[in-house]
Amino acid sequence: MESKREGKDKFFIVTRGKARKGFARGCIGRVEAEMQKGELMGLLYGGGSSGGNPKSGGMVKMEDTYPLTCHQAQLLLFVSPSSKRLELLCNPQLFLAICVLSQDDLVVVKHKKGHQPGLVRNLMLIGKKENQGDLLMLGFEVEFVQDSNQTVSSKKPAPLPLFSAADIVQVVPAYSVGLGPSWKDSHSEGLNRKAGSRINSMPNMGSCGRQVRDINRVDQSVTPPESLSHHTFDVGSLVEVTSNTGITVYGVIQWMGVLSENKIDWAGIELDYEVNNCSDGTYGGQRYFTCKGGRALFLPLTKCSPDGRFLCLRSEKETFKATNILPVTPLEETDENVPPIPESEALSLLVGKMKGIQGHYNSCYLDATLFSLFSSSMTLDSVCHKPADTEQSISRSLRRDIVNCLRRQGFVPAESVMNFRKQLGCDTFVTEEKDPEEFITILIQRVLCMEPLLKLRSNNNTSQDAYTFQIILDKEQVTQTPTVQQLLDTSFLSCGLKFEEIPSCLMVQMPRFGKKYKMFPHIIPSTELDITDLLYNSPRECFLCGHLAEYECPQCLQDRKLQPGRVKQYCTTCKTQVHTHPSRKGHCPRALAVPAEVPADAPLPRHTMQLFAVLCIHTSHYVSFVKYGPGPRSWLFFDSMADRCGDDHSGYNIPEIRACPEVGDFLSQSEEELVWADPSQAGEPVRRLLCDSYMCLYQSASMALYR
Secondary structure, eight states, rough: EEEOOOOOOOEEEOOOSOBBTOOOOOOEEEEEEEEEEEEEEEEEEOOOGGTTEEEEEEEEEEGGGGEOEEEEEEEHHHHHSSSHHHHHTTSSSHHHHHHHHOOOOOOOOOOOEEEEEEEEEEEEEEEEOOOOTTEEEEEEEEEEEEOSSOOOOOOOOOOOOEEEEGGGGEEEGGOOOOOOOOOOOOOOOSSSSSSSOOOOOOBBBBBBTTOOTTSOOTTTTTTOOGEEEEEEEETTOEEEEEEESSSSEEEEEEEEETTTTTTTTEEEEEEOOOOOTSSEEEEEEEOOOOOOTTOOOEEEEGGGGOOOGGOOOOOOOOOOGGGSSSSOOOOOOOOOOOOOHHHHHHHHOOOOOEEEEEEESSOOOHHHHHHHHHHHTTTHHHGSSOGGGGGOHHHHHHIHHHHHHHHHEEOOOOOHHHHHHHTTOTHHHHHSSSOOHHHHHHHHIIOOOOOSSSEEEEETTTTEEEEEEEEOOGGGGOOSSOBHHHHHHHHHHHHHHSSOOOOOOOOOEEEETTTTEEEEEOOOOOOSSGGGGBBBTTOOTTTTSBBBBOOOOOOGGOOOTTTTTTTOOHHHHHHHHHSSGGGGTTTTOOOOOOTTSSSSTTOOOOOOOEEEEEEETTTEEEEEEOOOSTTHHHOOEEEEEEEEEEEETTEEEEEEEEEEHHHHHTTTTTHHHHHOOOGGGOOOOHHHHHHEEEEEEEEEOOTTOOO
């Protein structure tokens, strides 16, 4: 055992691995000794108001930690919960900038439900040092920057709010802030809510009477750096705009064009967060696009620069050295089984840019499929429950490097996906475009080693297996804008098929062929599929009286007087009455296999499956809509190649996930409302869902537990 040197305290944070004697992920400790077996003996610091007091000791693997300076440990101790510490460390440039904050540095902090710019006034020591080994926490007193048209109150100023390092989303060094109208000096009143003291020696890189302009107004005289001023932008490009005080806002271009009173090109940008004086997509009383209120910024296109967060580092002088901080390993090589992302955590973990699965070289079909199957659904979670000694290398790669990484960190880098693609057994999966159904077959058959998901029986009593189901029908058999329920019912009856058993997962391919031909301009994904009438040798109720059905009539499917598009089965009495009508005398009802033990008047259960994802395709590019929870509005949109940084040879794709509750609002309408709904009047996400749907994914929560 090698003891640490006297006076040289070392600190660490646990980044991965199973919890051992209190050392869980995100916990901060002090090194007491380094063991020969690659382990650390350390003291664990607690949280809350007494976060700086060591609570317990234990052993932790050195590979499951990375070191911190005392200053970094103090900053992170004030961050709660511990998971937010790891989120902050995943952005090493931001964390390094926070670690070297100076007085009068300009920052943007999370405040209430939005973001607020302010000036750092003091670095606060929080807590009481009762023993020699105690470690005080560190926080920041921040004075908010007001609009220039606001008057300074004559009342006694309120205590400055206190923020942790995790509350800071952007840092602008003091020496880069432009001059403007004068700003009031900071005040030195104490804080009552926490025991704390200011560090008076906090370095001041600018003057105490620094002047700041209205950060909410973009300085029209500011131009992008010369090296970036000729960059070509398109709708969907990620850009940044710098205000006259040095505050940089980020967003995506949603509109480009010439405004009526101008002759130069302008851009309408949807910002990452709300900013005062911005709109919801309107300018001058006219709407150019739609977004949340306070997020639409309109300005000349020449004021935009490429989003610097995704640009390669140009020089050490222009950016912080990220190498000074050991980043959290993006791939956690852990054998723990990570459950699907719960609804309460999905938005905070997944929504944003560089979220989801990063696309690379024709991988969109695979990215969209994996994200749909594993982000929030457990329908194929058998991959996470195989014994370690029977698990193949490719299964372990899928579980550890993709599924676990996605569910724990919300992001899977392209390198992990490419490594997985190389193990699929065919070079074309590495280089060429594929369709989701081809990948799904390989995924279930070779990677998950599962039986086919679908067991079907035809009219001649032959059985067949399948991994997905392709809708096959004539266009005239259903309405112009059909639902998936109507398509599935019609296709099963037309092909004479039945399910031999309730599937745990049903992936339904829409009737479209090739990349361009679509049988229907719009298809409405049914949020719930009722497959009761599509089960073989299962009791079904009469379509009219509700008693036990004994006959089924395929010809009645499209009868306009009998609710067209619904499967029709009858008891003996109703079958006779219905087919006395002259227009139905030519029908040929066929007898059903009725279980002998079921009473004729017994209530019969319905078997349903729930929609959990929709894969869409447009111009050879696959994206997905995923339901991340039971709430009707819990929908996400995922695109693994939403934008790109750099050229085709040296750049990389930027994946993005957006919340789209409007999809849930549309699909939650009743059948009658959906029949009369005009898809062309719906918002962009809804139109894309209805127009470009390629495959709808359904799950049976009860059956998934047994497969």
